[in-house]
Amino acid sequence: MxxxxxxxxxxxxxxxxxxxxxxxxxxxxxxxxxxxxxxxxxxxxxxxxxxxxxxxxxxxxxxxxxxxxxxxxxxxxxxxxTPFELQEKLGGIRLIMEVIRSFLRGLIFALPMAISVFAMLTLRFSLWSYERLSIDFATSIAIGTILSFLTVGGFTQAIARRGFFYLSQHYYYMSRKITFYFIRVGFLACACVSVVIYLADVIFNLYPSSMFWIIVLYYFFLNSIWLSVTVMYLLRKELTFTGLIACGIAIVYLLFKIVDMPIIQAQLIAVSLVSIAGMGLAYYFFRQAEKKEEKGIAPKLTRLSVMVYGVMPYFIYGFLYFAFLYTDRVMAWSTDHAWDPDQQYMPYFLWFRGPYELGLDFALLVLMIPLGISEVVVSKMMRDLETSQKSFLGFDTQRMNDLYRSMYLKMLGVISIASLISALLVYWALIYFDDKYMIYYGKHLIADDGSHASWITWFVFYISLAAYAILSIGLMNAVILFSLSQPQFVNRALVPALAVNVLTGFLLTRWVDYSWAVIGLLLGSVMFAVLSTQNLLKVLKKLDYYLYATS
Structure with a gap:
């Protein structure tokens, strides 16, 4: 009644x-x-x-x-x-400053990569690469780098997720405790992988001992660097890591150019010092943060089984993401074609292909601007969403869902335009620096003599430029889904994308040419962008439900 x-x-x-x-x-x-x-x-x-x-x-x-x-x-x-206390809206100067701050924070993620590329253009070496490195040493460093990302990718995601959970509540001690727990487990995993690859090398004689130990050393020290940089991003000390990379390059310059030490030894010393300094600074920053923590009863750490269950989707994403990024390289470097004048045989299972890697490295710069734009639009969306949960009435959820679906479509347009502009800027910048390089060093960055190697570099650059631009859309979708605590939708998009990357890259490198591995990267990026967009639209269609489930 x-x-x-x-x-x-x-x-x-x-x-x-x-x-x-x-x-x-x-x-x-x-x-x-x-x-x-x-x-x-x-x-x-x-x-x-x-x-x-x-x-x-x-x-x-x-x-x-x-x-x-x-x-x-x-x-x-x-x-x-019942009246709600609405969150104060930003306006004027405060809004502009917030936008600039968010953009710079997103841009800073790619700053170490930009510094490394700049060092290669000017000094012709960086912290762990060198233009004139022999192919066997380049292969060793490349394998160590890929293994390091695959090993710690999941741990960095777990640290970011669980560590930030405690940081957001100002439980700095608990955040440090769980962060360094994952770091210890990450080092243990690194040791286990090192033993496995040692046994594989002994049994199958994959590489000579000189190459194997370079793989292991770079693998170990780079693991340490990636784990420490995660802590710095967690505590918003991104510029510190950028400074460490710059200092590492300066150490290489000192040892290699002034002391006349071999480049491999100089880089190993620099990488080891950067990794040790990174870990030390990570611990120091946490101890400093703990001083701001209010004294009282601290919560207990979540049971290990519950914690593992909670972070496992993010851990899986970390592994899948780096597997996706490096799949095309593995396909290209494991292909043997007799008609390739630069490499007519494969002395080892994986063999570094410089022209292919050069094209990818230049194209990777396209992510800088989209990452900055993505940070701006996602931060605004999450800020507005917090306000909307208090301002929309309980029976008006459909209007809220439609509003954020419309907002997302606008964000999709913004990130697409930003990616296109970024791709054009990188292309024009490469043409410009290629001419300058010719003036100063008497040769082009990418040889224009019509050789097979120069054709491959330009071909890979063009295709990967488009691939990374499209990938930025999927990465924005991933950040939004992570913010809504829905990592399973990201993984559901990334698994098919990885499968497309593997299958396409494998077939085309075996049927056509090793450089065609980049087509797998392009098609996989398209698949990831499309599927992640579809999954995000599904979530936004029932946004009220997912917000309730998250809370």
Whole structure:
């Protein structure tokens, strides 16, 4: 029975003193602040001693359920009309500063990569690469680098997820404890992988000992660097890591150019110093942050089984993401073609292909601007979403869902335009520096003599430029889904994309040419962008549900 169905019983109820009925409502709400429905209210009334006769005598209703209907209507109106304290909207200078800050934070993620490329253009070496490195040493360093990303990719995601969970609540001690737990496990995994590749090398004689130990040393020290940089990003000390990379390159310059030490030894010393300094600074920054923590009862760490279950989707994403990025290289470097004048045979299972890698390295710069733009638009979306949860009424969820679906489509347009502009800028910059390189060093960055190697570099550059631009769309989708605590939708898009990358790259490198591995990267990026967009639209269609599930 509701007030819409006006009856003598309701009229009698309205004639009673308001205080008696209000007192009964308050008594019910003391038992249950937010009743699920009218039946729960009826049960509460019976627990308070109300029966049909008493309800009829006191309020003129037929029974307890009729009285529960009236209380439910009153309680529902209270919930709908309760005012919310809206979050203050940013405007003017504050909004501009927030946008600039978000853009720079996104841009800083790619800054170490940009510094490394700049060092290669000017000094012709960086912290772990060198233009004139022999192919066997280049192969060793490349394998160590790929293994390091594959090993710690999952741990960096777990650290970022769980460490930030405690940081957001200002539990710095707990964040440090869980972060360095994952770091220890990451080093243990590194040791286990080192043993496995040592046994594989002994059994199958994959590489000579000189190459094997370079693989292991670079693998170990780079693992340490990636783990420490995750902590710095977690504590918003990104520029510190950029400074470490610059200092590492300076150490290589000092040892290689001034002391005249062999490049491999100089880089190993620099990488080891950067990794040790990175870990030391990570621990120092955490200890400094703990001083700001309020003293009191700290929560206990989540049980290991529960924690592993919670971070496993993010761990899987970390592995899948780096596997996706390096699949095309593995396909290209494991192909043997007799018509390739630069490499007519494969001395080892994986063999570094410089022209292919050069094209990828230049194209990778295209991600800088989209990463900055992505940070801006995603931050705005999450900030608006926090406000919308307080401003939209409970029965108006569909309008909220439609609003954020429309907002996302605009974000999709913005990131697409930003990626296109970034690709054009990188292309023009490469043409410009190629001419300057010719003026200063007497040769082009990418040989234009029509050789097979120069053709491959330009071909890979063009295709990977498009691939990375498209990939930036998928990465923005991933960040949004992570912010909504829906990593499973990211992985559901990344697994098919990785499969397309592997299958296409394998077939084309075996049927056509090793440089065609980049086609697998392009098609995989398209697949990831499309599937992640579809999955995100599904989430936004039921955004209210996923927000409730997240909370």
């Amino acid at each position: 509701s007030k819409a169905d006006y009856s003598p019983a309701v009229a009698y109820l309205e004639e009673q003193p308001a205080s008696a009925f209000e007192q009964l409502v308050e008594a019910v709400l003391e038992r249950r602040r937010q009743p699920e429905d009218r039946y729960e209210i009826a049960a509460i009334l019976e627990s308070l001693g109300w029966n049909d006769e008493r309800a009829e005598a006191a309020f003129g209703v037929e029974d307890v359920f009729a009285l529960a209907d009236e209380i439910w209507d009153t309680v529902s109106q209270r919930f709908v009309s």
